[in-house]
Amino acid sequence: MNPLTTTRIVYFSPTHTSEKIARAVGEGIGMPRRIETDLTFDESSSPIEIKNELTILAAPVYGGRVAPAALKRMKRLKGNGSPAILLAVYGNRDYEDALIELHDAAVSLGFTPLSAGAFVGEHSYSTPELPIAEGRPDETDLQKARDFGKESLQKWERIAAVAPLKVKGNIPYKELPPSRPACPTCTDNCFVCGECVDACPTHAIRIADDGSRIETDMNLCIKCCACVKACPNRARTFFSPFAAILHEKFNTRREPEVFF
Ligand SMILES: Cc1cc2nc3c(=O)[nH]c(=O)nc-3n(C[C@H](O)[C@H](O)[C@H](O)COP(=O)(O)O)c2cc1C
Ligand code: SF4
Ligand code: SF4
Structure with missing residues (x-):
């Protein structure tokens, strides 16, 4: 060619x-x-x-x-x-x-x-x-x-x-199950550094107007977990019931x- x-x-x-x-x-x-x-x-x-x-x-x-x-x-x-x-x-x-x-x-x-x-x-x-x-x-x-x-x-x-x-x-193609809105949350270890805001591909995360906390729009969240992996303080977590099953069955x- x-x-x-x-x-x-x-x-x-x-x-x-x-x-x-x-x-x-x-x-x-x-x-x-x-x-x-x-x-x-x-x-x-x-x-x-x-x-x-x-x-x-x-x-x-x-x-x-x-x-x-x-x-x-x-x-x-x-x-x-x-x-x-x-x-x-x-x-x-x-x-x-x-x-x-x-x-x-x-x-x-x-x-x-x-x-x-x-x-x-x-x-x-x-x-x-x-x-x-x-x-x-x-x-x-x-x-x-x-x-x-x-x-x-x-x-x-x-x-x-x-x-x-x-x-x-x-x-x-395989049918996709209906999507249920969900998103990661922040623990008390969050010091509102904003790293997760920058990591989010859909702009679902913002710092609240008073600067005290992180807010997430779960309707925009695609559950990619980029924010969880980007958090320097391990303060961002996502609970998925699938994680334990995946860990156990697909090892x-x-x-x-x-x-x-
Ligand atoms: C919502 C969602 C659904 C996923 N579904 C599958 C799946 O069906 N099979 C699989 O092996 N991994 C699945 N994964 C894992 C991703 O495919 C995998 O982590 C991939 O490496 C992520 O790519 P990235 O690092 O480029 O974002 C899923 C991840 C997410 C967030
Ligand atoms: S990256 Fe972690 S510590 Fe920083 S604002 Fe997000 S959740 Fe909070
Ligand atoms: S999981 Fe992905 S889409 Fe959802 S808030 Fe975190 S970075 Fe944004």
């Missing part, structure tokens, strides 16, 4: 695991020119035109599907036929229909899927008390991501045309899966 010189790394990644894997894939590709498009906080709708760039699209898995906020933010992208490497990042339970959904979204945005991978990141609900895929991606994951990037570029250089990419997943290490 025609030689490419630019890698575009696009991600939505509240707790940074999708970001780390996307960057490692970019490193493996090794092109001198890399552009990063971080959609985590980006609520703009003006189009981003992507032309002749090997594009990495990375998003977390929420409920076996692509995180809805990621899909919403990716709508700005105009692929113009650019080849895309798709990455679904999940918390060691399962990614179910997320990769196929990301594939279909990429096609509808005008990308040509070249390869895809499901990688594991520390679960958003993981805590030191109830770890779930704690510390992932680790060095082994990142090396696999670099190798995957290198092999994806080799595929591009080897082929004359891109054949339709087959990835794991079902159509119709066997899952490895990345890739599709060419």
Whole structure:
């Protein structure tokens, strides 16, 4: 295929695991020119035109599907036929229909899927008390991501045309359960530093007008736990009944899966 010189790394990644894997894939590709498009906080709708760039699209898995906020933010992208490497990042339970959904979204945005991978990141609900895929991606994951990037570029250089990419997943996609509004809360250890406000991708958190406390709009909260992980004082907590089950049942290490 025609030689490419630019890698575009696009991600939505509240707790940074999708970001780390996307960057490692970019490193493996090794092109001198890399552009990063971080959609985590980006609520703009003006189009981003992507032309002749090997594009990495990375998003977390929420409920076996692509995180809805990621899909919403990716709508700005105009692929113009650019080849895309798709990455679904999940918390060691399962990614179910997320990769196929990301594939279909990429096609509808005008990308040509070249390869895809499901990688594991520390679960958003993981805590030191109830770890779930704690510390992932680790060095082994990142090396696999670099190798995957290198092999994806080799595929591009080897082929004359891109054949339709087959990835794991079902159509119709898994139905999402109705969303129940909930959000993390602050303990008495909160000293209103505002770190969590800056970490929130949906602007659900604010400091109260009198500066005495943190307020959260649970209707805006996507339960990503970025605020919990960003709090320097461990004063932000999210109670999910799933955390104990995930900790107990999904403690066997899952490895990345890739599709060419
Ligand atoms: C609301 C929500 C739903 C999630 N659903 C799943 C899931 O279905 N399967 C899974 O393995 N992990 C699930 N996770 C965990 C995330 O996919 C995982 O932590 C991912 O690494 C987060 O990506 P980020 O660090 O880029 O934000 C979920 C996390 C959240 C917040
Ligand atoms: S980051 Fe932690 S300590 Fe700082 S305002 Fe938020 S909850 Fe409070
Ligand atoms: S308030 Fe909700 S959306 Fe905002 S960072 Fe915390 S968990 Fe994520």
